[in-house]
Amino acid sequence: MDLESLYQDIILDHYKHPRGKGLLDRPMGSAFHVNPTCGDEITVQVNQDPQGGLIIGYDGQGCSISQASASVLVELIHGETIEKSEEIRKAFLEMMHAQGAGDPNEDILGDAIAFAGVAKFPARVKCALLSWMALQDAEIQAGLLTTGEGA
Amino acid sequence: MSTLDVTAIKADFPILSTTVRGGHRLVYLDSGATSQKPTVVLDAERNYYEQHNAAVHRGAHALAELATEDFEAARVTIAGFVGARAKDLVFTKNATESLNLVSYAFSNATALNNRGAGLIDPRFVLNPGDSIVITEMEHHANLIPWQEVCRKTGATLRWIPLTDEGRLDLTHLEDLIDHTTKVVSVVHQSNILGTINPVKMLMDRAHAVGAIGIIDGCQSVPHMPVDVHHLGADLVAWSGHKMLGPTGIGCLWGTEEILEAMPPFITGGSMIQMVEMEKSTFAPPPQKFEAGTPVVAQAVALAAGARYLEKIGMSAVADHEFELAEYTVDALNALVGVRIIGPANAHERGSAVSFVVDGLHPHDVGQVLDSRGVAVRVGHHCAWPTCRRFAVPSTTRISPYIYNDTSDIDEAIDGIVAAQEFFGVK
Numbered sequence A: 001m002d003l004e005s006l007y008q009d010i011i012l013d014h015y016k017h018p019r020g021k022g023l024l025d026r027p028m029g030s031a032f033h034v035n036p037t038c039g040d041e042i043t044v045q046v047n048q049d050p051q052g053g054l055i056i057g058y059d060g061q062g063c064s065i066s067q068a069s070a071s072v073l074v075e076l077i078h079g080e081t082i083e084k085s086e087e088i089r090k091a092f093l094e095m096m097h098a099q100g101a102g103d104p105n106e107d108i109l110g111d112a113i114a115f116a117g118v119a120k121f122p123a124r125v126k127c128a129l130l131s132w133m134a135l136q137d138a139e140i141q142a143g144l145l146t147t148g149e150g151a
Numbered sequence B: 001m002s003t004l005d006v007t008a009i010k011a012d013f014p015i016l017s018t019t020v021r022g023g024h025r026l027v028y029l030d031s032g033a034t035s036q037k038p039t040v041v042l043d044a045e046r047n048y049y050e051q052h053n054a055a056v057h058r059g060a061h062a063l064a065e066l067a068t069e070d071f072e073a074a075r076v077t078i079a080g081f082v083g084a085r086a087k088d089l090v091f092t093k094n095a096t097e098s099l100n101l102v103s104y105a106f107s108n109a110t111a112l113n114n115r116g117a118g119l120i121d122p123r124f125v126l127n128p129g130d131s132i133v134i135t136e137m138e139h140h141a142n143l144i145p146w147q148e149v150c151r152k153t154g155a156t157l158r159w160i161p162l163t164d165e166g167r168l169d170l171t172h173l174e175d176l177i178d179h180t181t182k183v184v185s186v187v188h189q190s191n192i193l194g195t196i197n198p199v200k201m202l203m204d205r206a207h208a209v210g211a212i213g214i215i216d217g218c219q220s221v222p223h224m225p226v227d228v229h230h231l232g233a234d235l236v237a238w239s240g241h242k243m244l245g246p247t248g249i250g251c252l253w254g255t256e257e258i259l260e261a262m263p264p265f266i267t268g269g270s271m272i273q274m275v276e277m278e279k280s281t282f283a284p285p286p287q288k289f290e291a292g293t294p295v296v297a298q299a300v301a302l303a304a305g306a307r308y309l310e311k312i313g314m315s316a317v318a319d320h321e322f323e324l325a326e327y328t329v330d331a332l333n334a335l336v337g338v339r340i341i342g343p344a345n346a347h348e349r350g351s352a353v354s355f356v357v358d359g360l361h362p363h364d365v366g367q368v369l370d371s372r373g374v375a376v377r378v379g380h381h382c383a384w385p386t387c388r389r390f391a392v393p394s395t396t397r398i399s400p401y402i403y404n405d406t407s408d409i410d411e412a413i414d415g416i417v418a419a420q421e422f423f424g425v426k
């Protein structure tokens, strides 16, 4: 097995230099998720600017995959509309459930495309999805999203 | 000195000659989670199904007789493995069920007593003000059932705290186990820290205050000579799959007197004496606790595993593991940026050794080891509060068994260094 296919440089870079890490002052929505098999934790928070752009905050601890995924999430979602956020989140979910097959859209996913390799490691898919699940919950809590979509 | 012929033992375990992750020799160091199975165990299960399979304890045909004989002979063997009599050994699904069987004896007895439903042994009746004592290093299997009993009965859960070295802090034992205590349930050998606890002393203390003493023997029965009578407990629970047996079978040993006094857990067929529409009476132990079609093939296979271990000799197994523990602890201590969680020496500890690597998450350590064919466990090892006690979210654990030698430990150590290099934390 080659480790490089799992740990793409982009992932390692986000892990070592997380973007936008930190919690928001008064979030509209905030969700705390844990991965009960390994204890990884993530809090994702959401606010919305007057123009409808999302403001994302997060904090957490865990493995390289879960933490890099959260960092990529912020980079992708920050400033986007809720509609665009949903489009990206669904594309990410689809890629993670494709077991390495599928045809992820780099235009939508940006750096997150690096996680395509993670989808081949069933034990790590949960790590990659942790922050994205929390994002969905935070958006629901903020009243930006109704329940029951995706996942 | 270890007297085990590890090369010969390895050859008895078909899975150990397989390769993983693109041709790497499998280095299996996750026996704390589940052990691998030797051919004799696999053959025993297959032979049973091919030659004797039938419903036990009922039916008058030839196979039913053979199957019943196999099943009860297995009970004699497995009981004998821990110095017990067959009639005091109950088969369950796993250790978790064994411990639930015990915890439910308390909540069921309490519920029955509160309804005035017959004569209930007061030792099993819990009230607010009563206490249950466990330790801060319990597997969730010996924690959640007691939390639930406390929620149902109003009893209070207490736990013996840990020292920084990962041993029980017995400073306030007399206050923790006091006249309010009705249950003391402790792990013999910790699956996460490796610590071997002074269970005899704890059981004696339990009995001194009139409490029932329970031991989680999951990590001790497979790894050292255990005679239930020397432990001083009323009840001992363990799993078959960690001692070469198949999945799907657990054990619960109890003194005759305690098993008699305990109300049943799961009810239904096979556990009754007489049944009317309004009420029933129950069979004597162990059948009282074995409702439904029992774990026959699993028992037959587990007995083969027990015989295999007996042939090696459990003292030899313990010596071998002591050596591996010492070797592993020394090797980890010698690595820069690696910290053992649990006793950092081989004194009173088993061969399961947990550690953390500075700057690296256990998941990533495990992944790099896995890429080299080395199987270890990462996570909180179903002992989340223990991790919290040591302020780590999770650990990586090396847990060897009879089929491992120091070359396997070397592979793991090399893998840890490789992980440090790969992630640039060295």
Ligand SMILES: Cc1ncc(COP(=O)(O)O)c(C=O)c1O
Residues within 6 Å of the ligand: B032, B033, B094, B095, B096, B097, B139, B141, B142, B187, B189, B190, B191, B216, B218, B219, B239, B250, B382
């Ligand atoms: C100390 C200890 N207790 C209880 C258990 C639970 O065993 P099982 O999962 O077989 O029920 C385990 C196994 O992980 C263990 O190591």
